[in-house]
Amino acid sequence: MWRNAEKRNSKDMIDNPFSYGKTVDDPFFYDRKKELEEIKLSMRNATNQIMYSPRRIGKSSLVIKALKDLEAEGHPTVYIDFFKVSSREKFIELYTRELMRPMSNWTKGLKRIQGLIRGIQPAMGLDQAGLPELRLSIDPLQTARAFEDVINIPANSKHDKCWIVVFDEFQEIEKLNGESFEKELRASFQHHRNASYVFLGSQRHMLLNIFSRKDRAFFNFGKLFQLEKPSEEESMVFIENRFRVGGYPVSEKLIRQILEQTRNIPYYLQYLSAEIWESARLSSSDPDVIYPQALERLLINQTDYFHGIRNQLTAFQVRLLSAIAWNGFGSYETTFLQKYRLFPTSSIQKAYKRMTDLDILEKQTNQYCISDPFFELWLKQQS
Numbered sequence: 001m002w003r004n005a006e007k008r009n010s011k012d013m014i015d016n017p018f019s020y021g022k023t024v025d026d027p028f029f030y031d032r033k034k035e036l037e038e039i040k041l042s043m044r045n046a047t048n049q050i051m052y053s054p055r056r057i058g059k060s061s062l063v064i065k066a067l068k069d070l071e072a073e074g075h076p077t078v079y080i081d082f083f084k085v086s087s088r089e090k091f092i093e094l095y096t097r098e099l100m101r102p103m104s105n106w107t108k109g110l111k112r113i114q115g116l117i118r119g120i121q122p123a124m125g126l127d128q129a130g131l132p133e134l135r136l137s138i139d140p141l142q143t144a145r146a147f148e149d150v151i152n153i154p155a156n157s158k159h160d161k162c163w164i165v166v167f168d169e170f171q172e173i174e175k176l177n178g179e180s181f182e183k184e185l186r187a188s189f190q191h192h193r194n195a196s197y198v199f200l201g202s203q204r205h206m207l208l209n210i211f212s213r214k215d216r217a218f219f220n221f222g223k224l225f226q227l228e229k230p231s232e233e234e235s236m237v238f239i240e241n242r243f244r245v246g247g248y249p250v251s252e253k254l255i256r257q258i259l260e261q262t263r264n265i266p267y268y269l270q271y272l273s274a275e276i277w278e279s280a281r282l283s284s285s286d287p288d289v290i291y292p293q294a295l296e297r298l299l300i301n302q303t304d305y306f307h308g309i310r311n312q313l314t315a316f317q318v319r320l321l322s323a324i325a326w327n328g329f330g331s332y333e334t335t336f337l338q339k340y341r342l343f344p345t346s347s348i349q350k351a352y353k354r355m356t357d358l359d360i361l362e363k364q365t366n367q368y369c370i371s372d373p374f375f376e377l378w379l380k381q382q383s
């Protein structure tokens with residue numbers, strides 16, 4: 001009894017060996033050796049790259065890892081998440097913050113930045129936690145100049161090694177509208193011989209629109225490629241190792257169940273594994289035994305979120321979604337449409353489009369899949 005309690009206590013000390021919801025690095029990061037080397041090689045060569053994949057496959061984690069390595073090699077780097085860019089001013093601010101990040105002497109740094117970017121008035125402030133924070137204000141009459149200066153930093157601030165500038169979730173640029181922002185970026189970037197621009201995006205059709213349509217500013221701007229899921233073997237090794245490190249080894253059968261349930265998508269794989277580990281720890285049980293309860297707990301935790309998604313949809317869209325959940329995928333094939341009594345075709349088209357735009361569905365050639373495997377499971381439980 002006493003021994004058990006002691007054993008449990010020592011395991012209580014261990015943090016969850018899985019991580020999800022934010023970008024990951026070692027020891028939560030696995031595979032991607034080949035991709036990492038290729039991306040870094042292109043970055044070093046000042047080649048522009050465009051990488052797309054559905055959300056939660058690991059684009060940001062991979063590129064941030066590459067940036068860290070190249071920063072250590074002496075490359076100046078900039079990383080901007082376009083979900084945070086709500087205006088031109090915000091873009092200028094985020095870019096400038098990135099320039100300030102490696103500067104050890106803030107006062108000198110601020111001076112240098114002011115010398116490089118017109119119209120910018122940096123100031124030190126305190127954030128909510130009371131920690132020093134760089135605040136920036138931009139003279140409203142000089143926004144255009146500040147923007148021009150910021151985007152030309154890689155050309156005007158000489159460095160031995162090339163600049164690496166990453167724009168994550170770049171499809172969001174469309175919301176800023178758009179076209180003029182895009183044109184100005186392109187007009188400057190094309191002269192930057194000493195910079196590698198890397199664009200990431202999770203909405204395939206939007207990103208392809210930006211980079212592969214002749215009438216768009218960024219047409220043919222760089223190497224376009226899709227990031228695939230990690231290999232199943234690598235995922236299996238990772239799951240096995242992490243459960244072992246966490247003190248609760250798992251069977252191969254359970255590893256295969258996790259892969260199947262999460263479709264080997266890194267985010268869901270880590271999320272489910274984290275829940276299983278946590279359930280095993282809380283009840284000191286074998287993960288294999290606790291698995292059904294852990295999955296149920298995860299679905300219960302997500303219920304409000306799932307209701308939120310479903311509530312945005314019309315009754316017809318929900319019906320189509322349930323049909324896709326049961327069928328495994330949706331299409332325009334008559335067998336599928338008849339089986340679930342889905343008509344007319346025009347409503348189906350509209351429903352597919354809406355749910356793809358909302359990221360609920362993902363289009364793969366002629367099939368539509370539900371992006372979130374847990375949502376799919378939940379929908380099946382509901383109908």
Ligand SMILES: Nc1ncnc2c1ncn2[C@@H]1O[C@H](COP(=O)(O)OP(=O)(O)O)[C@@H](O)[C@H]1O
Nearest residue numbers: 020021022029030056057058059060061266267
């Ligand atoms: N190489 C990786 N190894 C392990 N887990 C990963 C890896 N890449 C991504 N993940 C998991 O997926 C989640 C989402 O990763 P992220 O890089 O934000 O994906 P994306 O940018 O494609 O949406 C992470 O929080 C992590 O749980």
Ligand SMILES: [Mg+2]
Nearest residue numbers: 059060061168
């Ligand atoms: Mg991302």
